[in-house]
Amino acid sequence: MGNRLEGKVAIVTGGGTGIGEAIAKKFAAEGASVVVAGFPEDPVEQVAKDIMEQGGAAIAFSRDISSEANAKSCVELAVKQFGKLDILINNAGVFPEVNLLQDYTTEGFEYMLKNNIHSAFQMSKAALPELHKTKGNIVSAGSEAGMIGIAQNSPYGGTKGFIHAFMKGLAVEQAQFGVRCNIVGPGPIDTAWTHDSTGPMDSKMVKTMKEATPMGRRGTPEEVANVYLFLASEEASYVTGALYMVDGGITVAKGGVGTEADASMKKQPDGELELKHSKDGHTSIRK
Template sequence: MATGRRFDGRAAIVTGGGGGLGLAIARRLADEGASVLLADMNIALAEQAAGELAETGATAIASRVDVTNGDSVEAMVTTSMTAFGRIDILVNSAGIGEQVSFLKQRSEDFERIVAVNLTGSYRCVRSVAPAMIAAGQGTVINISSVAGLTGISGRVGYGSSKHGVVGLTRTLAIELAPFGIRVNAVAPGPVDTAMVAQVHTETTRSTYTRNIPLARYGLPEEIAAAAAFLASDDASYITGHTLPVDGGFASTGAMFDPD
């Protein structure tokens, strides 16, 4: 439960906001006072989530977005500016992944993962940057992964895209700093979300858990807390950083085939 309202008067866009980590982050930002646009491919989910946030007294709206489509991203930004008149925070949480060995993965699936996770994040930052530059401030939170910090067998597409997100974060932090815009990333370890439930078998879960020093999967709320910290003025001198929130998994340097 949040203990303060660090985001009163601020507006945020959260992609992938219809569920999972995106919704948890949107909920945390709204709980601390932000007006939030929940953007998702599944507009029904986004509208349901926005409605639930609105019932708590938060200002929340929904927008359909396909982060692989430039016109769709621009429409999302226009919707946010029309509704809130500003964009202070962008959280790039939209993402996809799969568990498959390199030799079995189809090239089109690899390209689709990169298009959503990496190019989609780039496209969203590129579209919100003019509003943030005009305001002289802003913060971007990219969702990477421990798979973007170490090699994990069976995650070639996902891991490659998330390594790219770390590189994107560092480069944008340098280029956007003169405009008062901070860019950071969160690198979650295994977290109990619907997407993880679809990808991780019982064998996968037990193998991960044995390799996590805290010996458990994370909670979406724990990732949201880290994202909220990086988005807040409490992190005003932090940019270009990727924060692992993984129960210590990345520190082990574990590389394995969970199945």
């Protein structure tokens, strides 16, 4: 499609499903060599194969990157395979349950701490020495939940609030090394997480979510990947410590405004990527 990341090397965590698949394929289409990282049960091998079949460069990494040793191994693989590392995308995360806090399981909370916070910490720590060499950048997945807090999602929002503050702190301290750090905050996106058949939300929550979004629909994974692409590219050379919301306006909405959206806004764009795993990655099964 283009060359906005020509010659760059990127790691995309959570790259096998949902938004991660879109980021990996978007980056590859724009010239980047990509390490597609994910759990062993995620289709990271298939996503890497899809990229190579389209003429891109990719390799899969199938381990739990919340582990310090595995995070280091992921970075080492990128450097061994492609010679350097320019971009780290901390997209990996889980959304195990929706509950009032008094009913929220400790197991679910601990699972989120491991996969939403430890993974971003360990991958960022492991990647920074290489990013110093290339004057690279990190883009991490925040959330509308981390910005405004959401009922029945308060622990999840807490983990994303950490990511927002963590990346802003990194932006300040890492500028001396030439490394930019930013956050993308997705709202309701058309992945497994936002469907009652594949995620923890019930049908009432799904309906309310769409009605509360001024654009009256879920976003697509590719729409989110487009913002990651901008922030990872040289076009964002003067952007660091920023939080870019990709939420259809939900964080500024008042009431069920989505019902009033123009029909042109409610229609999802067709997109250009062939995404096979948008609805995969249901994370209620913990390990």
